[in-house]
Amino acid sequence: MASNGSRSVALIGLGSMGLGMAKSLLGAGHAVSGYDVTPAALTALSRLGGRWGSSPADAATGADIVVVVVVNAAQTETVLFGESGIAAVMPKGTVIISCATMAPDAARGLAQRCGAHGVLYLDAPMSGGAVRAGTGELTFMASGTPEAFAAARPALDAMASKVYELGDEAGIGASFKIINQLLAGVHIAAACEAITFASKLGLDIDKVYEVITASAGNSWMFENRVPHILDGDYAPKSAVNIFTKDLGIVSDIGRAETFPMPMAASALQLFLATAAAGMGRDDDASPARLIAQITGIALPATKEH
Structure with a gap:
């Protein structure tokens, strides 16, 4: 354990979110490996x-x-239990903060397996994007035992402006994140459809953005x-393939629950079509480019990335 109230924190996964989280943890005085x-x-x-x-396992050795x-x-399963997995090297009572979007059953299963190793597991998907990750302003939708929350709190305080404690067992946080991703995917799809439709109508889309963001039709996305x-x-802040995955999970759960999801299904198909057109690794605003290609409208030229 690091001294002076700080902790030794390991980050597995150093994409734009993970690196931003590392920056926030280092800024709070924690020792960070990754x-x-x-x-x-x-x-x-x-x-x-x-x-x-x-x-x-090497990065996690010695981490609290x-x-x-x-x-x-x-x-996540590979990181925890695969070759060079971290669960085997973590002392009893240390905690894993699991951030990937996944089905609730998957989160519950991983928590049970960690428990068998004596390792605490916090089901803690997050929202906020790479910029907020780097400023310590993420929102965590977390669930787990009181012991898991207590052990994770120093890292959560460094990475988040809001931590919702949603229940005492894994899977609840995952369920909340699924609802968020349903809305996020639908809202991005709607935004892409709206701004390309505005172009089709001959409108100045910069002015459309100005007007809509001051009107009732606006959304965060x-x-x-x-x-x-x-x-x-279209350099990926969040990629199209994230939403083919997350809306796919939404669809699978809806089917299992015999629950109709027409909006989520339409958004999923738009993201799938965008990925099939070769833009899966590009920014998740890329459905606008697909719509523009299909309809023959002009959007601002795509920058190289």
């Missing part, structure tokens, strides 16, 4: 002042708290994503 499959991410962590490990910021449940379209900047 691991990512991308060498450039490890270099970036070193530049921030963190230490990188040669594997998840391990934050797992990977894409999905399968990657319209306000946040449409500037990417106006700038022609």
